[in-house]
Amino acid sequence: MIDGADKFYDECAIAGVYGNHEAANLVYLCLYALQHRGQQGTGIAAYDGEHINSEKREGLVADVYTKKRLKKLHGKIAIGHNRYPTDGVFSTRNLQPIIAELPIGDCALAYNGNLINAFKIRRQLIQDGVIFSTGTDSETIMHLLAKRLKNEDFITALSNVMTQITGSYSMVFMADNKLIAMRDPHGVRPLAMGMMKDGYVFVSETVALDLIDAHFVREVEPGEMVVVDASGVKSYFPNGKVENPAPCVFEHVYFARPDSFMFGQSVYEVRKGFGKMLAKECPVDADIVIPVPDSGITATIGYSEESKIPFELGIIRNHYVGRTFIEPSQNIRDFGVRVKLNPVRNLIKGKKIVVVDDSIVRGTTSKKIVKLLRDAGAKEIHMRISAPPTSYPCYYGIDTPTKKELISNTHTEDEIRRFIGADTLGYISLEGMKKVLIDNNFCFACFTGQYPINPADLIED
Amino acid sequence: MIDGADKFYDECAIAGVYGNHEAANLVYLCLYALQHRGQQGTGIAAYDGEHINSEKREGLVADVYTKKRLKKLHGKIAIGHNRYPTDGVFSTRNLQPIIAELPIGDCALAYNGNLINAFKIRRQLIQDGVIFSTGTDSETIMHLLAKRLKNEDFITALSNVMTQITGSYSMVFMADNKLIAMRDPHGVRPLAMGMMKDGYVFVSETVALDLIDAHFVREVEPGEMVVVDASGVKSYFPNGKVENPAPCVFEHVYFARPDSFMFGQSVYEVRKGFGKMLAKECPVDADIVIPVPDSGITATIGYSEESKIPFELGIIRNHYVGRTFIEPSQNIRDFGVRVKLNPVRNLIKGKKIVVVDDSIVRGTTSKKIVKLLRDAGAKEIHMRISAPPTSYPCYYGIDTPTKKELISNTHTEDEIRRFIGADTLGYISLEGMKKVLIDNNFCFACFTGQYPINPADLIED
Amino acid sequence: MIDGADKFYDECAIAGVYGNHEAANLVYLCLYALQHRGQQGTGIAAYDGEHINSEKREGLVADVYTKKRLKKLHGKIAIGHNRYPTDGVFSTRNLQPIIAELPIGDCALAYNGNLINAFKIRRQLIQDGVIFSTGTDSETIMHLLAKRLKNEDFITALSNVMTQITGSYSMVFMADNKLIAMRDPHGVRPLAMGMMKDGYVFVSETVALDLIDAHFVREVEPGEMVVVDASGVKSYFPNGKVENPAPCVFEHVYFARPDSFMFGQSVYEVRKGFGKMLAKECPVDADIVIPVPDSGITATIGYSEESKIPFELGIIRNHYVGRTFIEPSQNIRDFGVRVKLNPVRNLIKGKKIVVVDDSIVRGTTSKKIVKLLRDAGAKEIHMRISAPPTSYPCYYGIDTPTKKELISNTHTEDEIRRFIGADTLGYISLEGMKKVLIDNNFCFACFTGQYPINPADLIED
């Protein structure tokens, strides 16, 4: 995790298109729409029926792909990937899609999630004489597949690989004139399927379908493997029908764009529902309710609607902030937050204010926001969080600080309130949250510590 | 104007700092906060007591200034400038601040506005043997000043220049160990003054003061020339006291950030007031009211508050959109709008919707937005505009299409409504607008065609 | 091969340093000195005792490595690679050193040459379930090694790999706190060993030793594997002692820098010797003898010395020529040559001229040079080539056109003379060449078609 980052971060976006002569261009647009899920680097691989051409680079989608670069990516099947801004070593090596030459020809894989038993498998493979050229789970999967292809046909092999790996994953796989989309048996990470006049498309979020004017068909189901080829669309469940899906509730809390439809519900409606429930559970007498922009806006609308406290955009976000800025040597307090967020002073002054945010991770950002509002003259500041306290790290593909860095894990609610300097602090309850969701089959591990997939195998540095 | 641009665009931001050993760094931060007023290029000039060093380049503030580049800009006085994205010829030549060597030493000037009699003066100067190396009004002003310095002292000369030029201007000027801030007698463009522990600062908008933790003292008055030097702050009115100021109302409508305080009022409050007035004047029975983000949000909050129609963020803006994107050759309808804006389908479907925007310029964007909502299933679409019809071009430093390209100039309200495809269309009235403002001394020329400064002298291509 | 390229091109430079705390910096300098052997891209990998960090990018050594990038490459062992400008697909994937995680830890490999049985081995490995992520021979070697490590210790495994592969190779290998340098049993490609106060160094050419002030110890022998570790330097011959070495004579003709010492002789002396022999074998009455710069200069000095015809630098080379230049649409004859080479008109005019070049590949460049000289007023033009006709492609790591594109393969000497427009044409004979070399154990395949290593296994597109 980037030092001191004070949010949970999604790690990837994926997209795949089958059967369209502009496959790479369409994947490019999908990645454009999914940029919020990963900004470090991006890659597209296209299959021209014989070979795979690819383009992978550090940077934003808008900067990486030029007309000339996209032009090289011919073929009617293409997959792509956006990567989240970690700053580890060897980062360009780890850009996806991962490409390899298999007995069935060139193949490529784009992956969102985290394999729980990847390290174990990797260690075994290395002992067996396999070499790894990246640090990605994708490469592990590719090796498992390659080994099986000696004795098994492609689809059988891929199905069997799905029974070997545990963890969270949404993947698109391209080989042998096929596009395959897979979602892990718990369905932790999202994956939606769309249809165009010419071809099929799979994307992390439905907003990508909107941009390319594709029709949203359905979500790939937990544990499902969808195979698209010249003979049509086939569905497999290599691990059998799934009993207890556990999609990531934090997609609804924060990761997904509000205009996406995910896990059977509109993200906007769920997020607003959290805000309404929060207002019911943690009411307060106040003059206005304001979001921490942009992520807190939808929940705030819900809070306002339920509480009848007027909604105001009391903090303005500067969208031109780059990755770095040069701080003056003379101390400006809370500079890091201030460069992004600025209070509307006339609105704040003398008011009792409810501020809605989606989470408190380390607490440092919340503390600065409370400070900004206090300095702008707020009379009372009531912090409301549209998720329960995030007390446990995620092992399923989300970048979270370690347990001891999570303020909710180490401090009581009142200690946190005092640390951030708010007059009151309130979280939505897990029960309240569940009432907003259509069913309770979600992963709530970051709130409860009850992990649907046993992370015991996971050995990390 | 960029071909087909469908907004009015502000042309510049300026900033100046006096008496702080980190002057250039602070100007850099001010320009960071004022990026919304100009994105083509940016420049900073710093005066080290003897010479001026500068840095001017195409690009965003976050990209142009590196530590190394800022380090060269030593000295306790600095000024800076952001430039708007026109794409004319010679663009890098026109980046500001303009720097020149005068008998009193190096001097630099950053300018926001438009001189009405610049062409006339320029033509005369060229006849007199003066050479121009840029196409800027700033250079014209510099020449007028240089000529006067033969017989007049610096401050007298600068005062007298102010009597020679007509038009709109807010300027910061740096020479002779002084920082001078000037605002034209009609006060068309904004200019605010702030104070720090060490030194003074002048900026286009108060949000820049917020970022550097400076205290907002007051606005520079129309017609005022403020001189800051070692002996303190002095104020002059070279054209006498101003009777009829005419600050630009469109700053309140659209240009300024809502968290700025300008022309005696909070931009947020005025903009929200416009929304409330709009709701009073153009009521409609609807399920939800939504903004065209981000600029329409504040007025929409006002509309919602007045009308009691629930506020929703029905359209989501993708903030990762770069300057260019590569469109697929297969036609995707309304691609240009779609890549930036996406409706929240579940929210829109089957609803009667009020959409609030700040202006309709050519009408093409509004038409696409209505289309997007209609495709998302909206039952009724009621377009509401938080400014009167913009029927006349601006000659005071705003980039507007020509008269005949302004749809309000050539079409009736009902024709526009049919063109954009809305069920109803409503604008706030000029009278309504005036009620929201603290006084009526504003420039409303883009609505009325009554120009407070006669643009007859203006000869443009 | 790049379309229309009219030279043979070497494919790589390699370098490795052991036992110096500035290992990566020294490798960087070696690559700087070896830039002439490869300009497409470059890479360095450094081993810090536990992990390998690396930097690989397209571009020249001078541009790729910054202080910041080199700083990350800590450790006392490092290897590096320069790559030749082919413009195939996936080029960045193929940059070396190749890095992999083995059971013995991270390892890296840099390779110069061409495996004859690589395709066969690769096909077999893919059938066995191995995946390839690059198109390099290095990866093939890495896989062979990885497989053996299950049952064999590192040095044994590496020795045995050397018995599996056939072809030309000079390699440096880094793993397990060791640096290993290997040269194929025919010794086709060069590899020299040097010693510093702290540590050992292996490089493609001795010029790299000169730059870093290392002492030239000896060349790695054909078939030798040199292992350097904490216990000192050990030598192995996994394929037994070599009977018939066949180092590449074209290194002496053209590839190597004249200030290098290679295959037991000074390149400068050999090249000059070729020129003298050429003068003996193909004398002509002429006023001056001039080189095609820069590669022809040394042989021309020899020709002049033997023939007593005065040496002149009759053609000047523009060293500022970039990779591309924009040709005017109006036709300028022989533009491609002209932008690089320009005759000294006053010198050429009315003279009988001998022009010495090292080879005629397609003949198109020679034709243009003759034309340039003719246009400059040369009375007679006698082309002399310091190598026999290059009639056969190379399969040992040199980029040559196909057989039918080699003008010597398809045309008689007189046809070539007429094609290029020279008055006479002469080549050094193979016998003459052999007299200059200290022994006859060289690969002359590009002249004779007699390949010391059977290229039958080589299946290429």
Added chain:
Amino acid sequence: MIDGADKFYDECAIAGVYGNHEAANLVYLCLYALQHRGQQGTGIAAYDGEHINSEKREGLVADVYTKKRLKKLHGKIAIGHNRYPTDGVFSTRNLQPIIAELPIGDCALAYNGNLINAFKIRRQLIQDGVIFSTGTDSETIMHLLAKRLKNEDFITALSNVMTQITGSYSMVFMADNKLIAMRDPHGVRPLAMGMMKDGYVFVSETVALDLIDAHFVREVEPGEMVVVDASGVKSYFPNGKVENPAPCVFEHVYFARPDSFMFGQSVYEVRKGFGKMLAKECPVDADIVIPVPDSGITATIGYSEESKIPFELGIIRNHYVGRTFIEPSQNIRDFGVRVKLNPVRNLIKGKKIVVVDDSIVRGTTSKKIVKLLRDAGAKEIHMRISAPPTSYPCYYGIDTPTKKELISNTHTEDEIRRFIGADTLGYISLEGMKKVLIDNNFCFACFTGQYPINPADLIED
């Protein structure tokens, strides 16, 4: 001057084309051929009959101009400029051509040389109210012209400007559908005129004519102003016929490319003649004579021819050296020279060697070269210089160190010999030099301190 630079440096190249619809493209090619005269930055301005479009940037010609950028430069008249790598402040401001709007329309100027009275004129102009936006002499000239245009027609004005300025200059000027080429009355800097099927061309050196296949007509004469327009070519001598021309002899010694024809002679022949004369005047018993490459090669050929000592290329230059290289922290002796130059050890060892260079400026480089050769085993080292000692700075547009930094100014020949460590040291005499030149009308000020144009007015920092 760049700190520690140990050469004299030419400051510019200029080029102008009239009457060709590819004018800008041809100027680009001329600048390509003249890159050796300036590598900091480059600019081209083209006149489309009404307006001037331009492109000016830091960097090499090969990097700065893209197809897209050249395309904007339409019109049948164009001028261009390469600038030498000084590293002063404001450098991009000073890139040429200088462009201005005059009463006669847009005009542009590219300049090579140095005005002696520029500072005086500039100071006066600033007192008169003129503003300067660059630090160039070109701008001073432009102002003088602009002032005169009030009362004089263009050609008269320009003629009269030529009577006001003193110093060295070769200029191309573009305005009013005319191209004007001017050379100062002493003809210090070169300027050649060429003719194409379509149009005329003026360039600093004839090598540029060779590249674009233009016919060399003649040199512009000292004091001549050549005007090319629709009515043909006219010649003026605003200062009357010139009595004592003083072209820069150092162009023949070092600056010009040997394949250029300049000041009535072939540079190659003159430079070789210097070498022969040097052999006559400073003979020595030696085994071989070698150049310091590349600049010393031609003189060395002459030395060898006269002395019968065999010519060898005993030092090899690495042409891939970039502007910077990262030195290892461990000391490598004479690294700066070593990275560029490497001795051919086998050739040098045990030999008595004559080394020919064109000048000794500070002496530091020569010292390192002697050291390199000594370390390579040279028995005796005899340094020979193909110009007399350079004891005086140049004020006519050449970048030289100050007087006290010139080793010849402060030390005797024998002191220099001991400093550089050579066994003997010899310079060509001024008289010897004069015998090689066709007449004695040259500027020899850097050798004699007798300045043909009084530099008293020159006040520099």
